[in-house]
Amino acid sequence: MKRECDDVFLDDLEVIIPNLSARYSGGTAVNRTIAPLIAGRCNAAWLGVDRPEGVKGLSFGDLLALRFRAPKNHAFRIFHARRNVEMLAGLVLKALGLRIKLIFNSAAQRRHSRYTRFLLSKMDAIIATSEIAAGFLEHPSTVIHHGIDVETYAPPADRLKAFAESGLPGKYGVGVFGRVRKQKGIDLFVESMLQLLPRYPDFTAVVIGLTTADNRAFLDGLKAQVAAAGLEKRILFLGELPIEEVPVWYKRISIYVFASRVEGFGLTMLEAMAAGAAVVATRAGAAEIVIKDGESGVLAPTGDVEALVASIEPLMREPEKAARIGEKAREVVLQDFNRDREVDEIVGVYRKLWDV
Template identity: 70%
Template sequence: MNRELDDEALGELEVLIPNLNWRYSGGTAVNRTIAPLIASRWRAAWLGPDRPDGIAALTVRDLLRLRFRPPSHGKVRIWHARRNVEMIAGLFLNLLGYRFALIFNSASQRPKTWLTSFLIARMDALIATSEAAAQYLSRPATVIHHGIDVDLYSPPADRRAAFAETGLTGRYAIGTFGRVRRQKGSDLFVEAMCRLLPRYPDFSAVVIGLTTVDNRPFVEGLKQQVAAAGLTERIRFLGELPVEEVPLWYQRISIYVFASRVEGFGLTMLEAMAAGDAVVAARAGAAEMVITDGDDGVLAPVGDADALAAALEPLMRDPERIEAMGGRAREKVVERFSRDREADQISAVYQKVWARTQAP
């Protein structure tokens, strides 16, 4: 899969999925989830690091050769971007004569910078991951909710046995995954755990995610807070884990906390729900769209450690509720948020773009 594509394969390419971020991120995780399904429907290739199985690799040399390989299928090639840098790259390549149809996938729920607005105005089509995200775009967009691999993110056969593999104390674990920073509410999670864990000895907590160099003082402050509370053995900072280990940790925890202050969508919510975890989520990103409060999850105000602790405590007090809530969450994700549904809807956007454009 890493070897260069031959001339015939280059000519047949219909979709290019650039992943031009050299640090693993939520956008990369989304790309990795959906790219193999796009490749099962169209002749597609991945440009950049962290390529998943199931889609061909496009090298830089392949990209240069592609300039002189007109599409044999009679359609324009699609460049499906998810970041500013990928929109810029697509526009630059078109200046060099590639003539890609440019699609931008937007997840953020905040006003756009002048640069992002400039780039968006030059896209051939827009996709938004939620109705809220679409409201921040200056042009109409097709709303397509994220989907996940419900086979990869699935409940364990025995959650207690899965928990036992962690070496944590107690019987249950509460987790939060993602970059460890203020935007993600990592401090709110730690504050809530420092309050609640002394009252509930059956529970431990884990924080999984990347710590960047510029964010180390923030993370060290959290660790000092945990140490001061005497909870170093019960609140573990595991750092960034290999991608293949993350699904296992969803199976090992029982409650997942989504504490973000600002979020585009919140893919980890879906992953945790698919794994049968009870999810307690701040009303950020797509939480209010995904979760039915009190049924398949619990919602809390954004940026409020008191409210987060209050939302968590009933589940910790009555662990029997966790399994039932997680079961309903799993059912919802399988029904409404599978990656096959997302891939089909993205494919429909490709078809619309192809219907109104002509190949070189």
């Protein structure tokens, strides 16, 4: 049986895209989104789990074979890491004799641990996902904002009809997507809905995302609050959905609430904007970079339920205003945060290394 990475491909291989975490996360989602486009511009292969279509798979046996195969097109191959474990793997592979240069994508908006700073000091290039993230690095970096697949995340032809097809009560949806944990501000969203939904009977709220075992008590507490308020049919916890179903829900909701207390970038915010939903975002991650307050979204302080309520309510009171802001948000993503632009800039970093 012919291997997926045959000998000719190994000779031509230019970029290795590792994904070495068993847990599906935002980093995995970003990797899966852009890897096929990178593979369309370079000879690239995926190492690890959750490989997307359009990218060849690379086994650890293939890595060992690469020790004895000089790159055909360049003096070295690119190993593009997004996690500490992948930086470490790259360093080990380099020590074993692979001719690679190491790149790391940094999204964290905090001072890195001593261990991470050590790994970063060994990278040949660093990409920061925002100017804020770059400010926490002790090494030079290239700022490249995340991009969105604007075809997958696109507005519906009729948002009211799209919501009606969900079978949920009311006419409009308001939602938050992401891991159900305190960092993401899911509790702030639920508490704001407990105040707002009784005033606006045409709205239903949805929470979509994975709850890990260590956050089960957190979720149970939120459900208890909802039950005590008698709003079980209007604040729904849908759990983790198949990845292909998530864009459908962006089309259904009119308002998206990005309530994070701490965030690296905030990819769901961009996805919602691309789908034409009005975004209310706390000033976390890249929200202040992405959103012009009152035009392409609404900004609110972090960790403040009353401020969040005050920011969401005008859009619930005037759904037409939410629609207008959603249209502007889509324009912003098309112009500044599309996926092709992100990939072009990433490949530009590769080429700078190859040209040295």
